[in-house]
Amino acid sequence: MVAEKQSKFKWGMAIDIDKCTGCQACVLACQAENNIPINTEDNFKDARGIEWIRVERYWEGEFPDVKAKFIPILCMHCDNAPCEPVCPVYASYHTVEGLNVQVYNRCVGTRYCANGCPYLVRFFNYWEPEWPESLQNQLNPDVTVRSRGIMEKCTMCIQRIRRGTRKAKRDNNEVMDGDISPACVQACPTEAMVFGNQKDPNSKINKMKNDKRSYTLLDHLKTNSNVWYLAKIDEDMDSHHEGGSH
Amino acid sequence: MQQRRQLDEKQINRELLNGNLQTPKWYYPVMGVLGIGVLIGFATILYMFNRGLGVTGLARPVYWGLFITTFVFWVGISHAGIMISAILRLTQAEWRRPVTRAAELLTVFSLLTALFFPLMHAGRPWRIAYWLIPYDWARGIWPNVRSPLFWDPIAIGTYLTGSTLFLFVALIPDLAILRDRTTGIKKTIYSMLALGWRGNPRQWQLQVVAGILLSALMLPIFVSVHSIVSWDFAVTPAVEGWHSTIFAPYFVIGAVHSGVSAVVTMMCLMRWLWKWNNYIRPEHFDALARLLIIVATAWLAFTFLELIFSLYGRDAPEIALRELQIFTWPWNLIFITFLLTGYVIPVGCWLFKSCRNNIAIMFWTSILVNVGMWLERFLIIVPGLARKQVFVYTWEGYWPSPVEWVILVWSFAWVSFLMLLFARFFPLVPLFEAKESQVFTTEMKVGRATVPMVIRE
Incomplete structure (x- = not known):
């Protein structure tokens, strides 16, 4: 706890649902950045696809008055994460910078963390991962390829965070807001997703999380999530229904 | 009415050692079939590892399935031993005597x-050592003591150690009898195992004290x-x-229900395979069935309490879950089967004395309970x-998947294989307990009837 207080960073993300168009660019960027095996149709049919971030789509109303709502769901990096205490080998742990990460080498694959996670953002490698020949050279050298039998999950692109903080240290600079962005944030065409340091009082994410539209998912479980959502502005809806109307 | 048969010690020795001193005719064919099952099972497990x-x-979101179900099932069965041998021993239930060893063996x-x-x-x-062995490797990381998956190996390890000791302490006098009746290499092995047992009063005293101490020590493990x-x-x-907060007592009582039923199944098989009709008698089944009626009813109460607690909260996801569990195909079929086989049919039968004394009915109902x-x-x-x-x-x-079903069947073949292997070399009914009960029971005339009675120490 002391180390967490002394740390200069506490990473978090805010996602403005009102800006999300459901284009799936974040999903694609994440697959490419983090060496996630190709999700074929069969993978999805088996319910064994691996998507560190997914865009959930909700239809509302009947045709022709139909509306689609999108919500990108990734690991919430909870401060009080249900996946962490259940792991018998400490493979699922919390960094001092507020990230919930998976230590692949230590994981024995009990899948208990996945049962504990209410957001369903932890994924198990049922098979040894494979890529087609044409994509062999596409793999990101900064990210471990996970072998079969272990869990994997969103790391908020920890390789990018490390690169950013190291660069700032080397140049004797402070890490500025917007210097570091995970692949999903970088790829978002409408800038619906914002990544930043919650300990920086002027950061954009701090402004967003204090917005009156902001909420966290499954708040009643008191997981103290570090990903905030800004509710969709829907003129047809009553004003008091705003917020949490996902 | 309890029947009492006067047996002399020679007859007890001869009958109870009949599976040890010579091989029964059915033994090798049965072991062959079970052995093939065990080999297929191990091959399947290796295939899965590979x-x-x-x-x-398994698929998202069901990350745990048949394997964990079967794990809980076998841990439940293991509660047989402690219930029969520790609790009934401490409460001095006489009818426990012939089944203590079989129950303890089933536990192990x-x-x-x-x-x-x-x-x-x-x-x-292959990396399981990280999890199970609480040893500080060079990594400087110990297993996570907050994880229930770390409590599991500790609880089960303690139980296994205690049960094995218990089994062994009760086996020593019988090992000495076998030592005295064998020759050659067998005699050497039996005499090493018998730890120099001569049957003098001091040794008997130590053996009884050890038994009582171990039963008392194992009571907390029972919970x-x-x-x-x-x-x-x-x-x-x-x-x-x-x-759910109700899970701990709910699981314990369910475990006793399935464990004691498994003992009933085993007693039927022992009576049938080794013809121990003199030792495993209808009155034993009668007593176990009476015990089971109470245990099963308590367990049913917990089952309904769990449902009531979840519906009382009127939480939408919880109600959706119960709808799936009880009303949606194929879970509704499983739910009805579970209710009928786990409670309605067996307890319905056990309410009648004629059923309690009928070995065939007891056999099938006890199997239904475990289904x-x-x-x-x-x-x-x-x-x-x-x-x-x-x-x-x-x-x-x-x-x-088929792989999981094969491994489920393997677990039954494996347990039966181990039990029969044990039964070939060691007596399944404790000889000294059978003799002791002969000494302690006597008859008494009450009016015109002759009633068996037990002398307490």
Whole structure:
């Protein structure tokens, strides 16, 4: 706890649902950045696809008055994460910078963390991962390829965070807001997703999380999530229904 | 009315050692069939290790399935031993005598089998040392003591150690009898195992004291083991069907229900295979069935309490889960089967004395109970995961793959194989207990009737 207080960073993300168009660019960027095996149709049919971030789509109303709502769901990096205490080998742990990460080498694959996670953002490698020949050279050298039998999950692109903080240290600079962005944030065409340091009082994410539209998912479980959502502005809806109307 | 048969010591020795001093005719064919089953099972497990857990039916969000169900099932069966040999010993129930060893043996072998399941359901079982061995490797990381999966091996390890000691202490006098009746290499092995037993009063005293001490020491384990297994589920707030405070007593009473039923099944088989009609008598089945009626009814009460607690909260995801569990195909069929086989049919039969004294009916009803108890664990684990929270967007069902079914069948073949292997070399009914009960029982005339009675120490 002391180390967490002394740390200069506490990473978090805010996602403005009102800006999300459901284009799936974040999903694609994440697959490419983090060496996630190709999700074929069969993978999805088996319910064994691996998507560190997914865009959930909700239809509302009947045709022709139909509306689609999108919500990108990734690991919430909870401060009080249900996946962490259940792991018998400490493979699922919390960094001092507020990230919930998976230590692949230590994981024995009990899948208990996945049962504990209410957001369903932890994924198990049922098979040894494979890529087609044409994509062999596409793999990101900064990210471990996970072998079969272990869990994997969103790391908020920890390789990018490390690169950013190291660069700032080397140049004797402070890490500025917007210097570091995970692949999903970088790829978002409408800038619906914002990544930043919650300990920086002027950061954009701090402004967003204090917005009156902001909420966290499954708040009643008191997981103290570090990903905030800004509710969709829907003129047809009553004003008091705003917020949490996902 | 209890029947009493006067048996002399020679007859007891001859009859109870008939499987040890010579091989029964059915023994090798049965062992051959079981052995093939065991080999197929191990081959399947190796195939699974080689290919990965993709060969199971597991898929998001049901990350635990048949393996964990079977793990809970075998740990439940293991409660037989402690119930029969520790609790009934401390409460001085005379009718426990012929079944203590078989029950204790079932405990040891079912625990050994249960241990396989969490290990083989792990993604990388070859790294299991990180989890099970609380030793500070050079990495400077100990296992996580907050995880119920770490409590499991400790609870089960303690239980296994205690039960093995218990089994061995009770075996010593019988080992000495075998030592005196064998020759050659067998005699050497039996005499090493018998630890120099001569049957003098001091040795008997020590043996009895050790037995009582071990039963008393194991009583806490009786409560703890299945409580801890239930906490694997109960401490998970994300899963609606698991996160329940009632789980610990609910699982313990369910374990006693299935464990004692398994003992009944085994007693029927022993009576049938070795013709021990003089030792395992209808009155023993009668007593066990009476005990089971109470245990089963208490367990049914917990089952309904769990449902009531979950519906009382009127929480939408929880109600959706119960709808899946009870009314949706194929879970509704499993639910009805579980209720009928776990309670309605067996307890309905046991209410009648003629059924309690009928060995065939006792055999089939006790098997039904364990079918029901396996289904109960399956019903708790799988639908709970399939509807754990609103964000479970893949509402996939789960059905075990052939590989998992083969491994389930393997576990039964494996336990039976080990039991029969033990029965070839050691007596399944304790000889000294049989003799002791002969000494302690006597007859007394009450009016015109002759009533058997027990002399207390």
